[in-house]
Amino acid sequence: MMAATPLLQVRGLTRRYGARIGCRDVSFDLWPGEVLGIVGESGSGKTTLLKCLSAQLEPDAGQVVYATRDEGPRDIFALSEPRRRLLMRTDWGIVHQHPVEGLRMGVSAGANVGERLMAVGARNYGRIRASALDWLGRVEIARDRIDDMPRTFSGGMLQRLQIARNLVSSPRLVFMDEPTGSLDVSVQARLLDLLHGLVADLGLSVVVVTHDLAVARLLAHRLMVMRAGSVVEEGLTDQVLDDPQHAYTQLLVASILHP
């Protein structure tokens, strides 16, 4: 997991909404192959932070330095708009909480996956379709559904399709916003297990936002706990959850219901 330089170096990231704080002075490094969980309750700023990290929202202050493949570490907000767009389409993946935000509902499942490949230059129809079929299989969607429209899919299938669409272009960094949040509990376990396996097999670096500490424990190597826009505690996942130091983290951990 250790490489010479971090994949992402975040320094002093701040975003306000008028007088209201979205996130304040957030700094961290993300190393290749590392899964960082950002936990906190609604309104803690975790989604704002994720949007700033993934260039969906411009911060008011601070830097997000990404180790690009060809030009080394670059501040993503100093890149030209086309360069940033290309990065987002090729090197990065973004998995939204609601799959409809990350999918094109008007085209088939296969086209949703194939589109990302075409964005990185693939032109051979046969190969694109073969790749789409392979990825549908990897996310446990039956191959005969490839020409079906996403609206005929269940919530769990849609989320798996969104994951396939993101991973088909072999991204190095994937951002996930509450990836299990819109799913029924019985479907969550399957998706978690699938994500856990894919992340380990592909050696992906991931920043995952979740309010669910069980999801964080399962997926993340490291956690940052956010409250009112600031990071109040960070560390190894099991350390933060089993030996929380900050009063707010202790309250979060103590508030989990164990069936």
Added chain:
Amino acid sequence: MSPNAVPPAPEFALAVTGLGKQFTLHVQGGVVLPVLSGMNLEVAPGECVALNGPSGAGKSSLLRLVYGNYRAQKGSIRVRHRGQVVDVATATPQKILELRRHTLGYVSQFLRVIPRVPAIDVVAEPARAVGMSLAEAEHRAERLLSRLRIPERLWSLPPATFSGGEQQRINLARGFVVDFPVLLLDEPTAALDADNRRTVMALIAEAKGRGAALLGIFHDAEVREAVADRVIAMRPPAMAA
């Protein structure tokens, strides 16, 4: 050798020095619970040290501190890791994960598993993580599952529905599937029958034989006497006034 020569002290595999730990419970008005203070111990390669004492003496907490699961407030926890010495008390999360992958094994009392993963994969996973081939990792996992008498029909099932004793044996198999240089054992025989207890004693003896350093809590006096080279007595810390 002259009669006065002192044999060189064996190099430690694990050395705990001046270790202090307390919990501050902010949710309960900042109550402070002392757990350990001024704890010292060393474990040499090939040695098994047993922690003994009443519940509340901090035995499990000490194992968790060594594994990096709890944060130390005072002192150091030095582990020999691939020729270097790493202090768990100050190591980065990345270093602790590397330590756990290659050097530190931990058999806890509870099995934490991913919902749908089959028992055989749960056991083989640590071996895969150190870079063993799938075939070798599975071979090792199968051997341990057989030795620990997990029926073959259960290997492909997720352990979530297994009995307490079966889950403990899955945990044991996970802990022994890699030849960890340092192995932490928290009540490894608590839920086992006599045959499996003997298997665990054999696994511990084999680990010592290959030079592993073991630190464990063995409630069962017969097991403790059979495996431990030394016993360290622990008692609950005085409550803070």
